[in-house]
Amino acid sequence: MxxxxxxxxxxxxxxxxxxxxxxxxxxxxxxxxxxxxxxxxxxxxxxxxxxxxxxxxxxxxxxxxxxxxxxxxxxxxxxxxxxxxxxxxxPALSREALLARVAELEADVQKLADDPPPNFKERQSLMKLVLGMAVAGYGYNPRAPRNPATGEIINDLRIKEVPTVDQGTLLRCLRTAMEELDWPPPEEDGGQSKVSPAKPPSRKRPQAGR
Incomplete structure (x- = not known):
């Protein structure tokens, strides 16, 4: 050979x-x-x-x-x-090798569950804040096919000259937060959602006092 x-x-x-x-x-x-x-x-x-x-x-x-x-x-x-x-x-794909690899992966998963990364709780807290402000402050609807709330959030941040991201990045962050936080809850029978997004805050300026 x-x-x-x-x-x-x-x-x-x-x-x-x-x-x-x-x-x-x-x-x-x-x-x-x-x-x-x-x-x-x-x-x-x-x-x-x-x-x-x-x-x-x-x-x-x-x-x-x-x-x-x-x-x-x-x-x-x-x-x-x-x-x-x-x-x-x-030989690397033999049954014994695959079973050993599965055991290694299961051990890794259990280790992560028992001892999460140091920033895990901080990440969860930030996700809750971002998702909560989007829903409660801008009426973000997680089940709507189109969400003008993300555009409004980005626009307000730009008006206030706050460092921000593009609309696609914000949408990905919100979807990641919903996935990791397991939210919103499943819809009730009959297709009625348990989640009722808050009404967006009014953009009107209050009238000046006389």
């Missing part, structure tokens, strides 16, 4: 001839970056072998694990030349 070096593997993935100098600067950079990545992964569970001895089937398996896209002609050539590579099970 022939072997490739890390440079040859990187060049072939980027459809460059490893036997010829790469003259295009941009191609030189991408080939160098991928070569460095391959060399870093060699000898690990991601890529068996050494930087100067990489088998084509092993390279194909590495690309699948890491999400590196291999051009179709090279991939077809490897699978055609090494048909057993398609039938060979990936």
């Amino acid at each position: 022939p072997f490739w070096t890390a440079f040859e593997s990187s060049a072939l993935i980027h459809q460059c001839d490893p036997s010829e100098p790469i003259e295009i600067p941009s191609a030189q950079r991408v080939v160098h970056r991928l070569r460095t990545l391959i060399e870093r992964h060699c000898g690990t569970e991601l890529l068996a072998g050494s930087p100067d001895k990489i088998s084509p089937p092993t390279l194909l398996l590495w690309a699948k694990r890491t999400g590196v896209r291999i051009n179709y002609p090279l991939k077809a050539c490897i699978t055609r030349s090494y048909p057993e590579a398609r039938k060979r099970p990936d």
Whole structure:
């Protein structure tokens, strides 16, 4: 079985001839970056072998694990030349490995639940304030397909020369707050909402006293 070096593997993935100098600067950079990545992964569970001895089937398996896209002609050539590579099970995707990974993720989730990040409560408080002011002060309706309240909020902040964000960013923040705070509550039977957004504050100036 022939072997490739890390440079040859990187060049072939980027459809460059490893036997010829790469003259295009941009191609030189991408080939160098991928070569460095391959060399870093060699000898690990991601890529068996050494930087100067990489088998084509092993390279194909590495690309699948890491999400590196291999051009179709090279991939077809490897699978055609090494048909057993398609039938060979990936040990990293075995049942035992997947169960172990699931256990690790469950442990991470439990750890986050038992010991939330230091700024978790502050983040929750800020979300409650932002969402509360939008609903109570500007009549933001979380179930409405269109919400003029977000535009009014941004406009008022600009009038007061307060640092602000664009309307799309504000809308994303409000949606994130609703998702993380699990609000509004589910609608009652019959489609009637339990949430009644407050009436927007009046923009009229009070009449001057006589």
